[in-house]
Amino acid sequence: MSPDNYLYLAAALFAIGTAGVMLRRNALVAFMSVELMLNAANLAMVAFASARGNLDGQVATFFVMVVAAAEVVVGLSIIITIYRTRRSTSVDAANLLKL
Amino acid sequence: MNITAPTFEWLELAPVLIVLTAAILGVVIEAAVPRAYRLVSQVGLMVVSLVAALAVLVENFVSQRSGTLVSASMVLDGPAYLAWAALLVFGLLSMLLFAERRLGNGSTAFAASAAAVPGSVSESEAAVAQHEHTEVFPLALFSLSGMLVFAAANDLLTAFVALEVMSLPLYLLSAMARRRRLLSQEAALKYFLLGALSSAFFLFGIALVYGYAGSFGFRDIATSIGAPVYGDGLLLTGMGFLAIGLLFKIGAVPFHNWVPDVYVGAPSPVTGFMAICTKFAAVMAVVRVFYVALGAERWSWQPLIAAIAVLTMVVGVVIAVAQTDIKRLLAYSSISHAGFILVAVVGASVGTAAGASSSLASIVFYLVAYGFATVASFAAVTMVRDAAGEVHSITGWSGLARRNPFLASVVALAMLSFAGIPLTGGFIGKWAVFTAAWRGGYSWLVAVAIVASVVAAYVYFKVIIAMFFGEPVAGVEVGKASGFTLVPLVVGAAATLYLGLFPGQLLDLATAVGTFLR
Numbered sequence: 001m002s003p004d005n006y007l008y009l010a011a012a013l014f015a016i017g018t019a020g021v022m023l024r025r026n027a028l029v030a031f032m033s034v035e036l037m038l039n040a041a042n043l044a045m046v047a048f049a050s051a052r053g054n055l056d057g058q059v060a061t062f063f064v065m066v067v068a069a070a071e072v073v074v075g076l077s078i079i080i081t082i083y084r085t086r087r088s089t090s091v092d093a094a095n096l097l098k099l
Numbered sequence: 100m101n102i103t104a105p106t107f108e109w110l111e112l113a114p115v116l117i118v119l120t121a122a123i124l125g126v127v128i129e130a131a132v133p134r135a136y137r138l139v140s141q142v143g144l145m146v147v148s149l150v151a152a153l154a155v156l157v158e159n160f161v162s163q164r165s166g167t168l169v170s171a172s173m174v175l176d177g178p179a180y181l182a183w184a185a186l187l188v189f190g191l192l193s194m195l196l197f198a199e200r201r202l203g204n205g206s207t208a209f210a211a212s213a214a215a216v217p218g219s220v221s222e223s224e225a226a227v228a229q230h231e232h233t234e235v236f237p238l239a240l241f242s243l244s245g246m247l248v249f250a251a252a253n254d255l256l257t258a259f260v261a262l263e264v265m266s267l268p269l270y271l272l273s274a275m276a277r278r279r280r281l282l283s284q285e286a287a288l289k290y291f292l293l294g295a296l297s298s299a300f301f302l303f304g305i306a307l308v309y310g311y312a313g314s315f316g317f318r319d320i321a322t323s324i325g326a327p328v329y330g331d332g333l334l335l336t337g338m339g340f341l342a343i344g345l346l347f348k349i350g351a352v353p354f355h356n357w358v359p360d361v362y363v364g365a366p367s368p369v370t371g372f373m374a375i376c377t378k379f380a381a382v383m384a385v386v387r388v389f390y391v392a393l394g395a396e397r398w399s400w401q402p403l404i405a406a407i408a409v410l411t412m413v414v415g416v417v418i419a420v421a422q423t424d425i426k427r428l429l430a431y432s433s434i435s436h437a438g439f440i441l442v443a444v445v446g447a448s449v450g451t452a453a454g455a456s457s458s459l460a461s462i463v464f465y466l467v468a469y470g471f472a473t474v475a476s477f478a479a480v481t482m483v484r485d486a487a488g489e490v491h492s493i494t495g496w497s498g499l500a501r502r503n504p505f506l507a508s509v510v511a512l513a514m515l516s517f518a519g520i521p522l523t524g525g526f527i528g529k530w531a532v533f534t535a536a537w538r539g540g541y542s543w544l545v546a547v548a549i550v551a552s553v554v555a556a557y558v559y560f561k562v563i564i565a566m567f568f569g570e571p572v573a574g575v576e577v578g579k580a581s582g583f584t585l586v587p588l589v590v591g592a593a594a595t596l597y598l599g600l601f602p603g604q605l606l607d608l609a610t611a612v613g614t615f616l617r
Contacts, residue, residue, distance in 0.1 A: 003310065003329075007310070010303075010306070014299075014303055017299070018296075021292070021296050027288060027292065030292055031292065031295070034292070034295040034296055034299050037296075037299035037300075037302075037303065038299050038302060040303065041299070041302040041303040041305070041306040042306075044303070044306035044307065044310065045305075045306045045309060045310075047310075048306065048309055048310035048313075051310075052310075052313040054313060054314070055102065056256075056309065056313075056314060056315055057306075057309055059102075060256050060305075060309070060315065063256055063259070063260055064259070064302060067259070067260060067263045070263065070267060071263065071267065071295060074267045074270050074271060074291065075270075075291055075295065077271070078270060078271070078274055078284070078287050078288055078291050079288065081213070081214065081274065081284055082284050082285070082288050084216050085216055085217055085280075085281060085284060091288070091292070095285075096281055096282050096285050
C-alpha cells in the first residue's frame with residue numbers, strides 16, 4: 001500500500017492546525033488546533049505503519065493519545081484559571097509581558 | 100506479528116525510578132499528611148530521593164554498568180551518566196530554593212492558592228490561613244524524571260513522551276507565583292500554547308522520520324540513512340520538524356519568544372530550575388538525536404544549525420544589551436548561551452587520543468559551568484527585595500555591594516562566568532566550545548561567536564558596575580535568607596570558581612566517557 005494519499009491528508013491537517021494556532025485569538029481554539037496537529041501526526045504514523053508492515057507506528061499513536069489527554073488536563077486548567085481572572089480567553093488580552 | 104515483552108534493567112534505571120517514586124510519594128503526602136508538616140516532609144523526601152538517586156548513579160558508574168535499557172528504548176552510556184549526574188545535582192540545588200520561607204516572611208514563593216482568582220476573597224483567606232502549595236515538589240520531581248529520560252532516550256517515541264513529562268509540570272509551576280499573579284498566569288498560558296505547538300512539530304517530525312526509517316530507534320534510523328524506501332525528502336523534512344521541536348526547548352532563535360516572558364512571569368525558583376535543568380536535558384537530547392540518529396546526515400543539518408547558532412547568539416546578545424530587568428536579562432543571556440552551545444554542536448568534532456576534547460565533552464562542561472552560575476544568580480534574584488517582593492529592575496540593584504558585599508560578589512562572579520572571563524568556569528567552557536567548533540572546520544562560526552561574547556561581556560559588566568559603583572536605592576534590602584537559599588548560592592559560586600581554577604578533572608572525565616553508545 002502506498003501511504004502517499006494518507007500523507008497528503010496528514011500534511012493538510014497539520015497545516016490547518018498550524019494556521020489555527022497562529023491565526024486564531026481564542027486560547028481554546030488554538031489549543032484545539034494543537035490537538036488537530038497531534039492527530040495529523042497520528043494519521044501519518046498509522047499510514048506508515050501499515051505501509052511498512054510493522055506495528056511500531058500504531059503503538060506510538062496510543063502513547064500520543066495518552067500524552068494528548070494529559071496535555072488537555074494541564075492546558076484546560078491553565079486556560080480556565082486565566083478565564084476566571086480576566087473573563088476572556090483571548091490570547092491578545094494576555095499582553096502584560098512585553099518583548 | 101509478535102510483540103516481545105521488554106526487558107527491565109532495574110539497577111541501571113534506578114535513578115529515574117527513585118525520582119519517579121518520590122514524585123508519586125509526594126502526591127500521597129499531599130493527601131495524607133496534615134498541612135503543617137507537608138513542607139518539611141516534601142523537602143525531606145526530595146533531598147533524600149535525589150541524594151539516593153545520585154548515590155545509585157555513582158555506584159552504577161563505579162561498577163561500569165552501561166548499555167541499552169528497556170529493549171533499547173533508553174541507553175545508559177557516558178553522556179547519559181554525565182547528564183543524569185548534572186540533572187540530579189542541579190535539580191537538588193534549584194529545588195532547595197522552592198523551600199525558602201524566611202525571605203517571604205514565612206511564606207514560599209508560590210501562591211497560597213493558585214486556583215483562587217487574584218484579588219478575590221478566597222485568595223486572601225488562603226493567604227491569611229497560611230496555605231501553601233507544597234505540590235510544587237512532586238511537580239518538579241515529575242519534571243525532573245522526564246528530563247532524566249529525555250537525556251537518555253534512545254528512540255524518538257521515548258523522547259517524545261519524556262519531553263511531555265518534562266514540560267507539563269513546568270507549565271503548571273510557572274503559573275504559581277505568589278506575587279504578580281496575572282503575569283505568572285499569562286506566562287504559563289504562553290509557555291503552554293507555544294510548548295504544545297512545538298511538541299506537535301516534534302511529533303510530526305517523528306512521524307516523517309519513522310516513515311523514512313520504518314522504526315523509531317536511533318540506531319535503526321542511523322542504519323537506514325542512505326538506503327531510503329521513500330526518498331530523502333521525507334528524512335530532510337522530518338529532520339527539520341524535529342529540529343524545530345528541540346530548538347524550541349533550548350530557546351534558540353527564532354523559537355525563543357517564550358523564554359523572556361516565561362522567565363519573568365514564573366516564580367524565580369522555578370525559573371532557575373527551568374533555566375538549568377530544561378536546557379541541560381534538551382541540549383543532551385539535541386546532541387543525541389543529531390549525532391546518533393542523524394549523524395550520517397550531518398552535511399545536511401550542520402549549515403542549518405550553524406545559521407541558527409549565529410542568529411541565536413546575535414539576537415540574544417543584542418536584545419540583552421537593551422534590558423533593564425534582571426530576570427529578562429538572564430533570559431536573553433540564556434538564549435545567547437544556547438547559541439554558544441549550538442556552536443559546539445555544529446562542530447561535531449570527535450575527541451582525539453591527544454587529549455583534545457570532543458564536542459560533547461565541551462558542551463557538557465559549558466552546561467555545568469553555566470548551570471552553577473545560573474543557580475547562584477537566581478538564588479541572588481530571590482534575595483534582593485523591597486516591600487512589594489523581589490526587585491527585578493537593574494536600577495534597583497544599584498549600590499548592592501554597599502548593602503551586602505558578599506551577595507554582590509557572588510553575583511559578580513556569576514556574571515563574570517557568563518561573560519567568559521578567565522578564572523571562572525564560563526571562560527573554560529567558552530574556550531572548550533570554540534575549540535570544538537574550530538576543529539570541526541567552522542572557524543568563521545568561532546569568529547562570530549567571539550564577537551558575540553565580547554558584546555555579551557558589556558551586558559554583564561553593566562550589572563556589575565551598577566552593583567559596585569551605583570548609589571543604593573532607598574527601600575531595597577537584601578533579605579535574610581535561610582540555608583535553602585544560601586546553600587545553592589554558595590555552592591553555585593564556589594563551583595563556578597572551582598571550575599575556572601581546576602577545569603581539568605571535569606574536562607578529562609567528560610572526554611573519557613563522552614562517547615555515545617549506538
